[in-house]
Amino acid sequence: MKVKELDEYTIAKVLYSYLVEEKSHRVIQSEILCLPAPLNGGGYVAMEILHYFNIKGNSKGLLKNNLDYIETINSEAKEILNSFYSISNEAKNLLLKKNINPQNKKTERLQLVKSRIYQDVLKYYTSMNYNKCCALCQIDQPELLVASHIIPWSVDEDKRLDLDNCILLCNFHDKLFDKGFISLDENFNLIISKKLSRNVVNLLENSFFKTPKEYLPNQKYLKLHREDILRK
Template sequence: MARRVNKFTEEEILKVVKAYLVDGLSHRKIQSKILGLPAPDNGGGYVTMDILHHFNISGDKKGILAIEDINNLIENASGNYHDILIKIRAYFEEENEVESKIKRMNISHTNRTEITMETKQRIGQDKLREYILDIYMHKCALCDINKDDLLICSHIIPWRVDEQNRLNPQNAICLCANHDKLFDKGYFSLGENYEIKFGAKADATIVSILEGASFREPLENAPDKELLKIHFNTYCK
């Protein structure tokens, strides 16, 4: 069982545990939605079950964090269950901090050792994506695609390049997968009035794809025009 748990990242394991203890999702739904593994009606969900059992989480704990305080549970827990609750609490604290940072851009990450930096970064990416999709009303800023699994939180200055602006909502735009790829590869950017500005690589085909597209501004935190200038000068020329 431990070998099976070790196949997954810390972030995946915490999401599985959170989905069970907080959201009360079924083993099958967690396995399909979070782990991306097959979960047939007959015999599905055993991978999820093995992960939960590794942390001594059984059916009586399903949805328990929706009604019980996590600090009280930690006080009375032991073994692997105690350890995973400590990490889940750190996960909650990181989520809350990231949400505050996205909305106010004035809080720095604390040095929590319970969860790894990789997990913290993933929490930040996930929370930023949630926020960006919300302020763009779950629709691409340049077309009418409104399917969440086709929408990208597209960074103006890439995540890997500018650590300071990673969680800056004005450094992100909600784009469909097609427009995101064109933007990321420098085929176009946005100008002073959020008009389409074509990059040097944009040929007649690309121009025709984007012809007539107009930028739909978000409810708040419109893209930073200075960052857009950097994007155009760096990736589009």
């Protein structure tokens, strides 16, 4: 895997995971790059990426407690991380309804990076809102959870970062919700489409909506979901 073949988002995640989160080469290779990383000798690809930016073992966790040290790292890596931080803060401010001052030009390449960072930030806050557990079952494995949109991401750009437009769901329930096989009524009771097979309906037998900490699903959005997405 060559560094120049990687997108900027992936590189930023590798840099952030190592310099801020203190993750090992092996964990980065497994979680970020989705490559095999055996206990013995794993992590060489992640290490290769970091070495490309002249980031060695003594830099692990360098930015964990003091971001000022960012001035000491490779200029290209610094530029990528600064962009990552800027977009992340922009996403947080939008999500929390604070004023923003975007400094990034809307190039196609940057928009792709921005979209993925926005989704990371959104998932974090949605996860906190739902106590890090699927709203319809007991699954709490982060990799199996999704910030599921009531009004789809692609339909309304203005509602993408609305926490009351997102429900934390496991992959199974997210796919059912996204495809219109389930929805929620005005009392947040589960609605199951008549188009769903009996075998799948049986899997939903013990599913019920768990109230989030703060941001309940928006009733207007749910109404639109029932009317336009739920399969009748």
